[in-house]
Amino acid sequence: MATDSSPTSTDFHVFDTTLRDGAQREGVSYSVADKLAVARLLDEIGVGYIEGGWPGAMPKDTEFFARARTELPLKHAQLVAFGATRKAGVAVAEDPQVAALLEARTPVVCLVAKSDVRHVREALRTTLEENLAMVADTVAHLVAHGRRVFVDCEHFFDGYAADPDYGVRVLEAAFGAGAEVGVLCDTNGGMLPMTVGRVVADVRARTSGKLGIHCQNDTGCAVANTLAAVEAGVTHVQGTANGYGERAGNADTFVLIANLVTKMGLPVVPAECLPELQRVSHAIAELANIAPDDHQPFVGGSAFAHKAGLHASAIKVSPQLYNHLDPAVVGNDMRILVTEMAGRASVELKGRELGVDLAGQGDAIGRVVDQVKVLEADGWSFEAADASFELLLRAQLPDAPPPLFELESYRVSVEHWGNGLVVSEATVKVHVDGERIIRTAEGNGPVNALDNALREALVDRYPQLAGVALADFKVRILGWKGGTGATTRVLVDTTDGTGEWTTVGVHDNIVEASWHALVDALTYAVRHR
Ligand SMILES: CC(=O)SCCNC(=O)CCNC(=O)[C@H](O)C(C)(C)COP(=O)(O)OP(=O)(O)OC[C@H]1O[C@@H](n2cnc3c(N)ncnc32)[C@H](O)[C@@H]1OP(=O)(O)O
């Protein structure tokens, strides 16, 4: 909760380092165009500062800052160039890395400085006094050239445990030379919230400058550590999109913003930006080529998804009873999952979500609950297959439409030809409105052949199937029964170019499992498109 001594939004900074520390995550490699796109997205969520990279350290980052001057008009954020203090024993004006920081021509520079005596002695291999001079000289030089300067005090918390005075001297050197913010970094990420809160409070009492916090996530506490630091008085927080970063990552910018605004009462981004969090989180995941984490707090696809029947029964009365927040506040949605853990309320709420009127349908709802429990015991899963669930639900209602066709038989063959080609062929025999239809089609696999043959058989009667195509196909083997025997679950994603829907099929035979999913996919298309 914000208190009288809490900072206000105007002196509070959210500083995002997705493009510098976030890019240190194993497996991430942005192009310059990606970096520009990520920066634009971060600007849309209203962060105050975007650290774009380390100019002079790598050509991509140097090019990013050059292109940013014309290609990155930012509405909310200021662009920040990152770099180190001058080298030991080198005059600041002669240090090429410091010159590269000026050449980036950003309004703000964030310097990394050593603040742990062991790092000064063993990593920099210089004296404690020379390190203080490196900090002061570099800050003063950049300030003299018109830059605002923030200083990341690396290994501040480990250093504080070893020698509590030296970190404070580094901060004083930075502030004395004109730095605006001294950022206390848990570089090794080994801290817990209690220590972070205590050290920040201590340091606050010993310095008068503005303090910030930068937490790595090695104890899984980066967000908690950051919030503890805010409670203890820092007014600048650093994070990365989706917590990407070196090793176990950093404090997640989206989770930080959501917590600061909705739990701590600090309006750190403009109000209209908060509902953009989910969209921007997913868009950056795409650019980073990392699948979004469904279970990410606030913005994950499952962050407000309810599976347990008891939860659904209370949510039916009031969604707040099982949601810590209205999901729309951060651009997310509540979802009800209908599974073996569902009760009648889950089905009612899911029906509402799918636009199915269940008023007065108590018996049908009961039958659906029972049917789902039996089917799930056999390996079916409707969690990801809303379209199949909707068909199952509607089939229990008094006005249930008849099936699209009656199946006489289908046959699928796979031929491996002498020239190495593998060709699949399917024949389906169906009855539509009393007419017997037989169609044969080829495909690049048995399921594709079956899909083509079935659609050809139905398309004259149901022309909307002409624009429908299989978009994705996922197979999961559910427990081996010995030999090659196993139950197979198939999920099919189907599209008509404007929408996409998912259906499910389960059987010991993979082709039969696929058939169930395909029939649902085409039935859903006819009923909805
Ligand atoms: C905690 C953090 O995550 S800070 C960000 C870290 N990010 C990166 O390292 C990514 C980009 N880095 C790079 O491209 C390269 O490491 C460079 C271009 C910066 C430096 O490359 P090199 O000149 O080959 O040096 P190298 O990486 O081997 O060592 C780093 C040097 O910086 C010095 N150094 C480290 N921290 C600081 C500091 N705060 N101030 C001044 N010098 C420093 C080291 O003592 C070492 O100096 P030395 O070459 O005289 O031994």
Ligand SMILES: CC(=O)C(=O)O
């Ligand atoms: C600066 C930084 O990234 C760190 O200390 O972890």
